[in-house]
Amino acid sequence: MQNDIQEVLYDAQQxxxxxxxxxxxxxxxxxxxxxxxxxxxxxxxxxxxxxVKEITVPLEIDFMAVSSYGQSTKSxxxxxxxxxxxxxxxxxxxxxxxxIIDSGLTLSYLIDVLERRNAKSVTVVTLFxxxxxxxxxxxxxxxxxxxxxxxxxxxxxxxxxxYRNLPYIGILKPQVYEI
Ligand code: PRP
Ligand code: MN
Ligand code: MG
Numbered sequence: 001m002q003n004d005i006q007e008v009l010y011d012a013q014q015x016x017x018x019x020x021x022x023x024x025x026x027x028x029x030x031x032x033x034x035x036x037x038x039x040x041x042x043x044x045x046x047x048x049x050x051x052v053k054e055i056t057v058p059l060e061i062d063f064m065a066v067s068s069y070g071q072s073t074k075s076x077x078x079x080x081x082x083x084x085x086x087x088x089x090x091x092x093x094x095x096x097x098x099x100i101i102d103s104g105l106t107l108s109y110l111i112d113v114l115e116r117r118n119a120k121s122v123t124v125v126t127l128f129x130x131x132x133x134x135x136x137x138x139x140x141x142x143x144x145x146x147x148x149x150x151x152x153x154x155x156x157x158x159x160x161x162x163y164r165n166l167p168y169i170g171i172l173k174p175q176v177y178e179i
Pocket of ligand 3: 043157158159
């Protein structure tokens with residue numbers, strides 16, 4: 001598996017430090033509130049687990065699974081809800097936790113859904129951002145690292161469901177998907 005990675009961009013320690021920073025900032029900014037923290041499955045599962053441990057305000061969590069990529073390295077442009085939330089977002093301060101923003105399609109769709117369901121506020125935190133790939137005008141409220149326009153995997157991010165368990169984020173060798 002290691003052999004499929006061309007270059008490690010951020011290792012486990014660098015990611016850990018960034019997650020701590022984001023958690024501290026969010027704890028301050030959400031002070032006095034009781035956010036509903038939504039993990040966008042599957043990619044955000046590791047970031048979510050690490051991030052909520054660093055947030056000190058009382059919070060609740062829920063999960064939503066959406067997918068636009070399927071087995072491809074390119075977004076299909078069509079976002080599907082595969083698993084919906086268990087609870088209502090009405091009147092809640094919602095914090096969406098994403099692993100990466102690429103085209104922005106997934107998030108713009110999600111934000112729209114949550115606003116239509118009358119969330120009180122919708123805030124987005126993403127660990128990784130790939131602004132070069134954006135097709136919709138959208139910025140996260142909080143972000144960890146800005147990435148180059150390369151296909152990356154690890155720390156939750158997959159290619160064809162593989163590599164999510166790598167503790168770091170790295171560039172996948174093109175020959176792995178160009179076959
Ligand atoms: C990936 C990633 C983000 C989204 C970003 O999810 O985890 O959710 O794509 O791309 P976008 O900004 O172009 O929409 P994916 O659809 O691959 O599902 P997964 O999280 O289950 O891997
Ligand atoms: Mn995802
Ligand atoms: Mg994916």
